[in-house]
Amino acid sequence: MRFQLRRIVNRVMNGLAAASAFLVVLPLLLILAFLVYQGASSVNLDFFTHLPKPVGEPGGGMANAIVGTLTLIGLAALVGLPLGILGGVYLVESRDPRLPWAVRFLADVLNGVPSIVVGIFAYTLVVLPMRRFSAVAGGVALACIMLPIVLRTTEEMVRLVPNSLREAALALGIPEWKVVLRVVLPTARAGILTGVMVSIARIAGETAPLLFTAFGNRFWHQRLDQPIAALPLQIFAYAIAPYDDWHRQAWAGAVVLIALIFLTSLAARLATRGRVRGAR
Amino acid sequence: MSTAIMPNHGEEAGQAATGISATRPGRPAHWGDQLFRLLLRAAGLSLVVLVIAICAVLVWKALPAMRTFGWRFLVTSVWDPVAEHYGALPLIYGTLLSSLLALCLAVPLGIGAAIYLAELAPMWIRSPIAFLVELLAAVPSVIYGLWGVFVLAPILRMYVQPALSRTFGFLPLFQGPPYGVGMLAAGIILAIMIVPFIIAVSREVLLAVPNTQREAALALGATRWETTRIAVLRYGRSGLVGAILLGLGRALGETMAVTMVIGNRPEISASLFAPGYTMASMLANEFTEATSNLYLSALIEVGLLLFAVTVCVNALARLLVWSVGGAVAGGRE
Numbered sequence: 001m002r003f004q005l006r007r008i009v010n011r012v013m014n015g016l017a018a019a020s021a022f023l024v025v026l027p028l029l030l031i032l033a034f035l036v037y038q039g040a041s042s043v044n045l046d047f048f049t050h051l052p053k054p055v056g057e058p059g060g061g062m063a064n065a066i067v068g069t070l071t072l073i074g075l076a077a078l079v080g081l082p083l084g085i086l087g088g089v090y091l092v093e094s095r096d097p098r099l100p101w102a103v104r105f106l107a108d109v110l111n112g113v114p115s116i117v118v119g120i121f122a123y124t125l126v127v128l129p130m131r132r133f134s135a136v137a138g139g140v141a142l143a144c145i146m147l148p149i150v151l152r153t154t155e156e157m158v159r160l161v162p163n164s165l166r167e168a169a170l171a172l173g174i175p176e177w178k179v180v181l182r183v184v185l186p187t188a189r190a191g192i193l194t195g196v197m198v199s200i201a202r203i204a205g206e207t208a209p210l211l212f213t214a215f216g217n218r219f220w221h222q223r224l225d226q227p228i229a230a231l232p233l234q235i236f237a238y239a240i241a242p243y244d245d246w247h248r249q250a251w252a253g254a255v256v257l258i259a260l261i262f263l264t265s266l267a268a269r270l271a272t273r274g275r276v277r278g279a280r
Numbered sequence: 281m282s283t284a285i286m287p288n289h290g291e292e293a294g295q296a297a298t299g300i301s302a303t304r305p306g307r308p309a310h311w312g313d314q315l316f317r318l319l320l321r322a323a324g325l326s327l328v329v330l331v332i333a334i335c336a337v338l339v340w341k342a343l344p345a346m347r348t349f350g351w352r353f354l355v356t357s358v359w360d361p362v363a364e365h366y367g368a369l370p371l372i373y374g375t376l377l378s379s380l381l382a383l384c385l386a387v388p389l390g391i392g393a394a395i396y397l398a399e400l401a402p403m404w405i406r407s408p409i410a411f412l413v414e415l416l417a418a419v420p421s422v423i424y425g426l427w428g429v430f431v432l433a434p435i436l437r438m439y440v441q442p443a444l445s446r447t448f449g450f451l452p453l454f455q456g457p458p459y460g461v462g463m464l465a466a467g468i469i470l471a472i473m474i475v476p477f478i479i480a481v482s483r484e485v486l487l488a489v490p491n492t493q494r495e496a497a498l499a500l501g502a503t504r505w506e507t508t509r510i511a512v513l514r515y516g517r518s519g520l521v522g523a524i525l526l527g528l529g530r531a532l533g534e535t536m537a538v539t540m541v542i543g544n545r546p547e548i549s550a551s552l553f554a555p556g557y558t559m560a561s562m563l564a565n566e567f568t569e570a571t572s573n574l575y576l577s578a579l580i581e582v583g584l585l586l587f588a589v590t591v592c593v594n595a596l597a598r599l600l601v602w603s604v605g606g607a608v609a610g611g612r613e
Contacts, residue, residue, distance in 0.1 A: 010503035016398055020392030021409060025481065027472045038430075039438045087322030093320065103324045105598065106331045112526065112594035113334070113587060114533020120583045121334045123567075124341055144334075144573040147327060177316030177394050182549070205420020208535035208560070212567045238424045247430070250364050254423045259447060265418050269411075 032258075039255030040195075042248045047256070051223075052218050052234070058245050062253055064220050068229035069260075072214060075139025075224070076203055080146035084199075085192060087147075088154025089180060104155070107148035118144045119209030127213060135198060135221060135228035138214030142203040149202060153195025181251040190271050197268030201261045203245035231257045300365040334587070342581035344574060346370030353581060359546045361571075366578040368585065370546040374463070374556035375586075378538060379465025379531035381552070384472055387524055389471075390478030397479070398486035399508050410483070417476035425540030428469045433460035433541060436468075441553055452550040459543065466542040470534055474527040481526055485519030485604050486512060492519075517606075529593040533586060551562040560588045 046061045053060030087107075092101045122141035127133055161184050169179040185192070207230075210216075215227040215235060231253055238250035349366060356367025363562065393413070397406055437460030448454045489512050497511035515522070542556020544565060557583050570576040 004504070005444040006503055012504040013508075017392045017396040017400055020389040021396040024389055024393045024475050025409060025412045025416070028419070030431075031423070032421065034427060034431055035423070039422070040384050083323050083326050086320055087327055090320035094324070099321075099324065099328075103327050104596070106597045107327055109591055110331055110334075112529045112533075112590055112597075114535065114560055114590055116533070116535045116560050117334070117338070117583050117587045117590075120341075120567070120580060121337055124580075126561065131314075144330060147328050147330065151327060169569035175310040176313045177310075178312070180316070191297065199437055206417075206423065207420065207422040208564055211564055215568070232420060232536075235426060236422050236540075239422075241428060249427060254426055257420060258423060261418055261420065262415065265415065275396055 008248070014074030034207075035251065035255050035258060038248070038251035042252035043255055047249075047252055051220070052249075055243060055246075060249070061247070062229075062231065062234050062256075064217065065229040065231045065234040065253070066256065068214070068221065069216070069231040069257075071135060071221075072138050072142055072210070072223075072230055073200055073204060076142035076146050076207045077134060078143075079139070080143040080150060080199070081196060084147050084150025084195075085154045085185075087151040087156055088192075088195075089185070091151070091155040093176075093180065093184075098166065101186045104152070107151050110144075110180065111148040111152070114208070115141075116147055116207055116208035116211075119211060119213055130225065132225070133213060133215035133227040135214055135224040135226065138210050138228060138230070141209035141213045142206060145206060145209065146199045146203050149199040150195050153198065154188075154192050157195065158184060160191065161187045191252060194268045197264050201264040201268065204261050204264065205257060207236055214277045231260075258273055287523040288444055288459055290427055291375045311438055338580060338584040342577055342584045345577035348574065349578075353578070354585075357546070357548060361566075361575050364572065364574055366557070366575075368582055370548050371557055371559045371562050372585075373548050373581060374542065374546075375532055375558040375560070377464040378463060378470055378542065378556065378558055381445045381463065381525065382470030383468065383528060385471035386527060389525065390475045390523075391482055391520065393475075394479045395508055395513075397482055398483050399512065400504065413476045413479050416472075417480070421534060421536040422540075424469055424473055425537035428537055428541040429461070429467060432468065433465050436460045436465055440464075445553075453552050456551040456553045457548075459555065461541050461543045461555060462553050463542065463549075463556045466538045466556070466558070467552070469537045469541055470531045473534060473537060474530045477530055478523050478527040481523035481601060482516075482520050485516040486603065487525060488519070488604060489515045496536040518600045519604030522597040522604075525593050525597035525600065529530070529590050529597060532593065533560055533590050535564050539564045557581075 045145060047063075048060055048061060048066065049063050050059070050061035051064055067137055087103065091104060095098050119141050120145065122137050126137035126140050158279070165187060166179055169183045170176070174182075209210045210230050212231050214230055214233065216233040217229040219229075221228040235250045235253040235257065238246040238253065241247075306384075345366065349356075353366065353368055354372065355369055356368040358367050359370065360363050360366070397409060401409070437458050441454075441458030441460070441464070444454045445456075445458070493511040493515050494507050497507040502510060522571075538558055539561035542558060542561060544557055544561060545555040546557045546562070547554070549556070563579060563583055563586075567576075567579055570579055
């Protein structure tokens with residue numbers, strides 16, 4: 001009798017766990033289905049080659065926003081990647097016990113800081129002195145978000161490089177810096193690349209920190225010290241506007257953005273497939 | 281692979297063994313090495329400097345508002361840019377309520393899904409589901425917002441909210457006109473957004489529980505569920521709390537999706553149907569419109585508050601997750 005009860009409880013709880021797993025995946029499928037349904041009809045060649053049209057005129061595209069997003073990612077990577085990768089190497093190769101702990105901890109904490117707060121930081125640091133919104137400010141904000149992600153994944157990957165490899169190189173009389181640059185980093189390359197891709201996928205969709213740094217722009221940007229358009233910003237602006245045609249454009253933008261992000265994530269996954277295990 | 285199985289607190293000892301800078305007596309460091317080490321150290325320090333700088337800049341810019349309003353800023357609920365009077369209580373209330381609502385929905389689902397993925401599911405289905413959950417985490421906030429505005433809010437307005445007020449209408453939580461957008465929509469969107477984080481971290485925690493725990497319980501005749509409850513969940517308890525706190529940290533600072541569905545009105549209302557406002561969405565909406573210095577300073581003080589709260593929540597969460605295992609920090613595949 002008691003055993004029967006325990007078996008029933010077992011069944012019920014296991015069933016609930018399975019149900020919640022499927023329930024969690026459901027929104028993703030719903031969102032993707034809706035994106036494709038709404039957006040596919042609006043994505044056409046014009047979307048990639050034309051500027052946004054004024055209100056009332058149908059058609060137009062988000063060419064400037066696509067280029068803007070890529071520009072912002074490039075600017076962020078310029079600062080975020082070298083610092084992140086070197087910092088990650090530092091966490092593994094340093095012999096100081098305390099500072100790496102603090103760096104690791106602060107990286108995780110910074111990773112959890114709301115992106116809009118990072119936006120405020122970039123605003124006071126770059127926008128206020130320059131007295132205008134600019135692509136550079138947006139790049140700085142995104143770099144701050146990118147840095148902890150790259151740093152932590154690089155650390156994990158560099159840690160996987162076997163010590164015998166380092167010892168072999170050192171035994172040949174090669175100085176440490178060359179060992180790191182020519183032996184350790186190339187060995188961990190695939191893993192580091194994954195971290196880079198993941199961080200790019202993350203910042204590509206960031207909107208909040210760009211609101212008052214990159215600001216958005218309905219035209220092509222001429223220089224990097226001017227406001228610049230970005231895909232997520234444009235989607236936001238169009239989604240909250242009251243025009244049906246703009247809503248369609250927002251869905252189209254969302255499809256393009258999510259395709260960009262999923263492809264990057266997929267590339268990140270493929271880059272490490274099989275290799276990480278091989279490196280161990 | 282000493283690092284992989286080594287618990288976190290033993291890391292100091294392990295570091296000397298892993299890094300190439302283990303001391304090599306009797307040989308002066310190459311000048312290139314010294315330069316290189318300096319460079320690495322600078323890169324590591326840059327992150328520390330960055331966090332300190334963010335903190336310092338926020339405090340510095342929020343000072344005028346802090347001096348003007350003092351602690352009243354936290355407990356008054358008037359937000360009037362014309363009269364230059366600012367109180368953040370409705371924002372704090374909105375942030376806490378929407379995050380709490382999200383946790384109520386996301387925690388049972390997230391932990392349940394993590395248990396399924398780590399303990400119960402057949403092997404072939406684990407990695408596809410884990411992959412889908414990863415994708416769910418990669419969807420940008422603004423797209424969740426778009427979906428929330430055009431799909432979720434109409435569904436809530438037409439079906440869910442009327443049904444809720446018919447059945448539970450005697451509770452103040454479910455009273456008032458069904459707008460669709462409002463606290464309920466924000467809570468649901470937030471729940472969808474934080475669930476992948478809760479699953480990812482708690483799955484790692486569960487996987488870090490040693491198999492001997494499970495075997496011991498199974499050997500005593502426990503069922504699958506009893507094993508999970510007694511031997512696995514209890515063992516990983518603090519890590520799971522950490523996972524939930526990480527989710528909370530995300531929910532508190534989430535901006536775009538919430539801004540698009542919460543209704544953006546700085547009022548305190550007991551009803552989940554009513555529009556509200558959060559700290560993050562206030563910043564998103566009003567920051568570029570701040571005309572006076574005091575207005576800007578008040579907004580930055582809101583940002584500082586958000587920063588302080590999320591840093592505390594995240595720091596606590598990290599420490600808890602690390603405590604279950606260094607196992608988790610070092611032992612992931």
